[in-house]
Amino acid sequence: MGIxxxxxxxxxxxxxxxxxxxxSIILSIAVLIGVLFTLAMLDQQTARVLAEKEKETVARxxxxxxxxxxxxKLLGFNLLIIPQNQKLADYFEEGQVRxxxxxxxxxxxxxxxxxxxxxxxxSLQERIYWPEKNRTIILIGASGEIAAADARLREPxxxxxxxxHAVIGYELARSLRLKPQxxxxxxxxxxxxxxxxxxRGSKDDISIWIDLQQAQQLLKRPEQINAILALKCHCHGNDxxxxxxxxxAILPGVRVIEQTSxxxxxxxxxxxxxxxxxxxxxxxxxxxxxxxxxxxxxxxxLTPLVFLVSAIWLALLFFVNVRDRRSEVGLLRACGAxxxxxxxxxxxxGLIMGLLGALLGYLLGAVIxxxxxxxxRLIDVVNIPLLGLALITAIILSLIASWIPAFYAARQxxxxxxxxx
Amino acid sequence: xLQLQKISKIYWKQGHCIIALPPADLTVGEGEFxxxxxxxxxxxxxxxxxxxxxxxPDSGHVLVQGKxxxxxxxxxxxxxxxxNIGFVFQQYHLMPYLSVLDNVLxxxxxxxxxxxxxxxxxxxxxxxxxxxxxxxxxxxSAGEKQRVALARALLLKPRIILADEITGNLDPHNxxxxxxFLHEFVDQGGSVVLATHxxxxxxxxxxxxxxxxxxxxxxxx
Ligand SMILES: Nc1ncnc2c1ncn2[C@@H]1O[C@H](COP(=O)(O)OP(=O)(O)OP(=O)(O)O)[C@@H](O)[C@H]1O
Ligand SMILES: [Mg+2]
Numbered sequence: 001m002g003i004x005x006x007x008x009x010x011x012x013x014x015x016x017x018x019x020x021x022x023x024s025i026i027l028s029i030a031v032l033i034g035v036l037f038t039l040a041m042l043d044q045q046t047a048r049v050l051a052e053k054e055k056e057t058v059a060r061x062x063x064x065x066x067x068x069x070x071x072x073k074l075l076g077f078n079l080l081i082i083p084q085n086q087k088l089a090d091y092f093e094e095g096q097v098r099x100x101x102x103x104x105x106x107x108x109x110x111x112x113x114x115x116x117x118x119x120x121x122x123s124l125q126e127r128i129y130w131p132e133k134n135r136t137i138i139l140i141g142a143s144g145e146i147a148a149a150d151a152r153l154r155e156p157x158x159x160x161x162x163x164x165h166a167v168i169g170y171e172l173a174r175s176l177r178l179k180p181q182x183x184x185x186x187x188x189x190x191x192x193x194x195x196x197x198x199x200r201g202s203k204d205d206i207s208i209w210i211d212l213q214q215a216q217q218l219l220k221r222p223e224q225i226n227a228i229l230a231l232k233c234h235c236h237g238n239d240x241x242x243x244x245x246x247x248x249a250i251l252p253g254v255r256v257i258e259q260t261s262x263x264x265x266x267x268x269x270x271x272x273x274x275x276x277x278x279x280x281x282x283x284x285x286x287x288x289x290x291x292x293x294x295x296x297x298x299x300x301x302l303t304p305l306v307f308l309v310s311a312i313w314l315a316l317l318f319f320v321n322v323r324d325r326r327s328e329v330g331l332l333r334a335c336g337a338x339x340x341x342x343x344x345x346x347x348x349x350g351l352i353m354g355l356l357g358a359l360l361g362y363l364l365g366a367v368i369x370x371x372x373x374x375x376x377r378l379i380d381v382v383n384i385p386l387l388g389l390a391l392i393t394a395i396i397l398s399l400i401a402s403w404i405p406a407f408y409a410a411r412q413x414x415x416x417x418x419x420x421x
Numbered sequence: 422x423l424q425l426q427k428i429s430k431i432y433w434k435q436g437h438c439i440i441a442l443p444p445a446d447l448t449v450g451e452g453e454f455x456x457x458x459x460x461x462x463x464x465x466x467x468x469x470x471x472x473x474x475x476x477x478p479d480s481g482h483v484l485v486q487g488k489x490x491x492x493x494x495x496x497x498x499x500x501x502x503x504x505n506i507g508f509v510f511q512q513y514h515l516m517p518y519l520s521v522l523d524n525v526l527x528x529x530x531x532x533x534x535x536x537x538x539x540x541x542x543x544x545x546x547x548x549x550x551x552x553x554x555x556x557x558x559x560x561x562s563a564g565e566k567q568r569v570a571l572a573r574a575l576l577l578k579p580r581i582i583l584a585d586e587i588t589g590n591l592d593p594h595n596x597x598x599x600x601x602f603l604h605e606f607v608d609q610g611g612s613v614v615l616a617t618h619x620x621x622x623x624x625x626x627x628x629x630x631x632x633x634x635x636x637x638x639x640x641x642x
Contacts (some may be wrong), residue, residue: 001526001538006519013518331514334475335573336503337531338496415476418510419466 003341007348014324021317021353022360025398028303028310029361029390030368035299036386037369039292041376046288050281057277064273079117080257081109081228081247088255095203096127096138097226103216105251106143106228112250114243119231124215124224125207132185133176137169138207139186141215141225163211166191170198171205186210187218307397314353314401318346322409329409330417339410346409350402351395358394362387422612423449423472423581428481430467442467444481447630449581449614454607456623457616459632465616468632469583472614473506474498503532507574511586513566515558521545521569522554528576537576544572548602564595571602581612588622600625 011018082091083099091097106122124141144160161167166186168178173196178184182193191210199205216222230247244256322329329342366381425448430441442464449455449472457465470476471483474490483490485505490498515524525541545554548568558566567587574582582603588596600622603613615626623629 001519001523001530003530006516006523006527006530009518009523010516327512327514328516331508331510331516331527332531333499334473334502334506334508334510334514335528335531336499336501336506338499341531341533415470418470418475418508418514420512 003344003348007345007352010325010345011349011352014321017317017321017324018349018353021314021398022357024310024313025353025357025394026361026364028306028397029358029394030365031299031306032303032393033362033365033386033390034369035295035303035365036389037366037383038295038373039299040383040386041369041373041380042288042292042295045375046285046292049284049288053277053281053284057274057281060273060277079230079243079247081105081230081251081254082226082257084253084255086226086255088257091257094127096125100124100221100224100226101251101254103212103223103225105254106225109228109230109247109250112246114246114250117230117243119229121229121231122212122225123227123229124212124219124221125226126219126221128187128219130186132187135172136206137172138203139215139219140207140209141212141219142209143212161194161209161211163214164189164191165194165210167195167197167209168193169205169207170196170200172208173197189214189218307393311397311401314350314398315404318350318402318405319408321349322346322405322412325409326412326417326420329412330414330420333414334418342410343403343406346402346406347399350398350406353402354395354398355391357398358387358391361394362390365390422451422485424482424484425449425468425472426482426484428468428471428478428483430464430471430476431479440464442471442478442632445630445632447472447614449612451580451612452607452610453628454603454613454626455615456626456629457614457632458618458620458623458629460618463632465618465632466585468630469508469585469614469616473508473583474502500532503528503577505580507577507579507582509567509570509574509582509584509587511589513558513570515566515569517558520555520557521550521561524558524569525573525576527573532577534577541572541576544575545569548572562595563590564592564598567591567595567599568602571599575606579611581614582606584613584615586616586618588617588619593621596622 082097083101086097086099103122106120109117110120122143126139128137128139129135130137142161166184168176168184172178173193176184178193178196180193180195184191184193186208197204210218212225216224230243244258247256248254325345328345332342332345363381366383366386370376370378370380426446427444428442428446429444432439432441445464445468447455447457447468457468459465467476471478474483477491485501490501493501516527519527522538522541522545525544526537529535529537529541542554545551548571550565550568550572553561553565553569558569561569567590571587584603588599591599596619603615604625607613613626615622617623
């Protein structure tokens with residue numbers, strides 16, 4: 001018979017003593033592990049939310065960027081250069097320019113290399129009657145971007161509509177049931193539909209875009225344009241007046257109209273969305289942090305208290321056990337057992353209690369913490385470092401609590417015990 | 422083999438001096454059966470505890486093989502006790518949660534020796550407890566308990582049995598059985614010191630040491 005067997009038989013014999021000790025260890029360890037689990041899960045959550053929000057933000061930014069590009073390509077400009085003699089009142093009323101200027105103005109502007117102007121798009125547009133289809137449209141002749149000398153670094157903003165091709169506005173395409181590759185005849189000339197635009201809710205929906213030179217021929221306006229779109233994408237500031245003055249110096253007899261730039265608005269919206277997302281994220285993280293620190297503060301008080309109470313309770317139970325076993329200790333002494341042997345009776349019991357308490361307490365704490373957290377899985381219960389911590393803490397707790405009673409047991413006077421009836 | 426020289430024990434209680442054991446001499450030789458007699462409170466148990474190295478005397482010496490037992494280290498004394506002394510008590514001191522067999526094996530645990538299971542089973546058979554081997558103490562009669570205690574004391578083949586009132590709880594029949602086992606042990610060369618106030622039991626001893634109670638009523642301070 002080994003000492004382990006004796007200890008186990010004693011445990012089974014005095015079950016209540018053992019189990020009340022075990023329960024107190026289980027509870028302490030469950031509190032410790034539950035708290036640590038919850039803290040770890042909060043951290044995990046924070047990290048996950050951070051990653052998710054970041055992904056979300058990136059996706060949203062990408063979507064916005066995409067919009068931005070589309071708008072830039074099709075509508076985006078913030079300066080419209082039109083002939084000076086165009087009456088503004090008429091322009092704003094009709095939404096179109098009825099005066100003309102030389103086509104070379106665009107090249108001249110490009111050659112001037114105004115750094116704030118990124119893209120220069122000349123166009124000729126006119127409201128016309130489309131005899132073949134019996135309706136009024138806006139015909140827009142657009143060349144591709146005019147390349148300035150240093151434009152090679154810049155992405156072209158607008159692919160020109162190739163000759164004999166046409167881009168059809170939404171309303172026209174819908175009512176005439178046009179789709180890419182269809183042929184249309186316009187003022188006696190045949191065009192292939194290159195593309196049909198999506199709905200924009202503007203006069204664009206009844207517009208047709210064709211090559212600038214072809215438009216000039218069809219409209220009998222050779223070498224003429226009536227507008228230059230100057231897209232100034234990277235200029236946020238208030239130097240618009242400067243730009244306006246620069247342009248006026250280069251191109252005599254033009255009027256520069258500042259458009260409420262959808263591009264800028266979009267860009268601003270994007271920046272604002274980004275800021276908002278960042279602020280929301282920061283708030284969420286701050287909230288999580290606050291929750292965490294509150295829990296941490298609370299548990300940094302609770303956990304030691306639980307452990308202290310548990311240690312006192314355990315020590316008490318061990319003292320009771322030592323008292324109950326005076327006769328055993330006396331007999332072991334009479335048989336020549338060493339102090340070490342007598343102490344080991346109680347310390348081994350404490351060790352078993354600690355081991356069992358650690359495992360069960362770990363399970364209890366981990367399972368409760370995991371179950372209380374809706375987005376963790378049961379597999380998260382397995383956490384080797386925390387299990388190790390539970391084992392070490394429980395064993396230290398039970399050994400400290402059983403050591404003093406064990407020492408007391410070993411120091412008892414056997415003569416006194418053995419004389420007892 | 423074991424020599425008690427003028428050993429005495431005094432307790433002080435609230436200024437009163439209680440002489441638990443007046444100075445006594447006793448030499449225990451090989452194969453001797455010695456009875457220690459005296460009324461209750463005369464110091465029989467005290468003498469046995471001192472002889473067994475469990476209680477420091479206030480005077481005198483306990484010599485084993487020429488060495489003073491109480492000059493030894495605590496651990497050495499425990500070791501000596503485990504190899505030389507078999508204690509048997511009136512109260513049995515059985516571990517309530519261990520079977521008869523395991524109870525008999527307890528000294529092997531205390532002495533940190535292994536491999537005595539066979540001897541334990543032999544002893545159990547010898548003491549007529551074969552059918553009780555796996556029973557718990559509460560299932561045994563007083564006589565059986567005392568036989569288990571005796572078997573336990575004999576496990577490590579001690580040279581001396583120190584028996585304190587071991588027939589005190591037994592009927593004459595069972596007392597007779599237990600005393601027969603003590604005789605058997607003596608016949609095999611062991612020594613027995615039996616504390617008893619039972620005249621019948623004392624009569625079976627080779628020698629008797631009488632402790633008188635009057636002597637320890639002396640003096641107050
Ligand atoms: N720790 C102690 N403190 C004070 N007095 C004690 C102590 N231990 C023993 N005594 C006293 O010493 C005396 C001898 O006790 P002891 O137990 O040796 O007697 P005993 O002869 O064995 O008696 P019994 O036959 O009743 O067992 C008793 O009067 C007892 O009260
Ligand atoms: Mg006594």
